[in-house]
Amino acid sequence: MPIVQRWIRRLSPKGTSSTKRTRALVRATFALRRASRSAWFMRGRPRSMVPGGSRVKRGGPRRRRHVGGGVLSLAPMTNKGDRVRFAPSPTGYLHIGGVRTALYNWLWARKTSGVFVLRIEDTDRERSTDASVKVIFDSLKWLGLTWDEGPEVGGPNGPYFQTERTAVYAEFVDKLIARGHAYRCYCTKEELDAKRAALPPGSFFRYPGTCRHRTDHPDRPHVVRLKAPASGHTGWLDLVKGRIDVPNESQQDVVLVRADGIPLYNFGAAVDDITMGITLVARGDDHVVNTPVQLLIYEGLGYTPPKLAHLPMINGPDGKKLSKRHAAVSAGEYRDMGYLPDAVLNYLARLGWSHGDQEIFSRSELIEKFDWASVGRTPAQYDAKKFAFVLGAHLRGLDDAALAADARPFLSAELRDAADADGSRYVAAVGTVKTRATTLAEVGDMIDFYFRDTPSEDEKAVAKFLVPASAPHLQALRQVVEGVTPFTRQPLEAAIDAWLAETGLQMKNVAQPARVAMTGRSQSPGLFEVMEVLGRERTLARLDAALTRCGAT
């Protein structure tokens, strides 16, 4: 098949460049979205009914080296109805890596008509806060990553805060102990810390198994530990990484439940995934070390583990862990900067996942095309420039009215009043800066000059162009423009063209002074559209004001 494709490429005329194809694809994406709101509802349909569906890659494992020998088998990619979950801990902002994890889960749930559950892993009492919980909800809602079961919406498997599920954990920990896969440990944290401290530097502590074989049950505070098997191995066929096997000797008797009865991550996650009927777990690949422990818990409890997918990390531009130092890392920051949610999702989706040569995806296309087989295994680096490109592409794909509505919250109070007072002029203004902005906040900044009584001025531009030599041109331009009716783009252009032809003047000599006169800047949308949006009165007033400046300079 690849050979055939290569031949087609070879034989096809050089005329259509790939860039051209991509641009066409970008345009088609948005045209489709505009034309058909129903695209939102296509998610449940068979691929054959979906545009481009026949080009969807075949599912299945992509690396031969890992195929075969697994207990778990890769489910066919068309499998319906996975129950997936996103399980953040409310200890701060919602990290962009977490957003991507949530996104992949959400996409998969939507694609397979499955269920996306949100669970709050708040068992770290020290660090969990209600404020962080709210941040998670707000961020997810802003991105449109709505959950089917979880806090606020409820569901049959609640509660969805782990701290409210202690009864469930108590039941399951008893069961695990009864089945001989866990035991009570009476060693205190202080004792263990002392042993840890006594270790020579550079070596690593391992629980010595002190309580592993004791048969008494003193009435003392205790934790519960996993009785990890001493031999054999534990493994699974990861949906993105392929076969992973870990020798059991490398496992420790990790603590499952604290002395206060609150579970630790591994136990809480496993029990909740069991009781919530989760069939596919996708999470960051920093969790692959935890997976064998959870598998052992599943096994010890007698349950079949879910399908597992571990996503590579997102690194900063320097290849190190992405931090505030590199870029905005929380979803909230992106919202505040005026990033379009769909564009954020698009960029994040493409960071670690691909679909042929396509770069720009609408939300519904993401749902339609996402698959685990196309998730990459390599860590990705955050690239602000590419992000900006994706942002711009989505912005340009919006129609003027929609963009104007989205941008409204980012206007200054003064601007917002002006915009509300004349909605159609506001929308027209937005239309003139659409190809120039990448964020909603930028849209606000860029249309500022239309609405202020006197535009804020770029000093250098003024000094360069509003000079005595410009005065005659501006004076003449004023006369030309004054009587044009209607005061719109084409008539204005025609009138000015005629004037230029008559006088032999060059547009480029007239344009910059006029631009600075009307916008205060040396860079702006096209002059004629600026004049149209400004309207006759303001245009003339600004030319007059500039004339004075020219003389005064």
Add this chain to the structure above:
RNA sequence: GGCCCCAUCGUCUAGCGGUUAGGACACUGGCCUCUCACGCCGGUAACUGGGGUUCAAGUCCCCAUGGGGUCACCA
């Protein structure tokens, strides 16, 4: 250090044993043009190294190197 994962342009990636190693962002030359964008045409740029397997290896295997993850009564 133990265990685990990863390795194609600067970056995101395509590649499923036979390719002039493709695309995108960025960078860059040009076109369009009243500026800046948008758009259009072009260019620079990659298979970490070494062994195997094979008629043939970016693709399969092994080793090395380099990166990353993790070793808590955090998640």
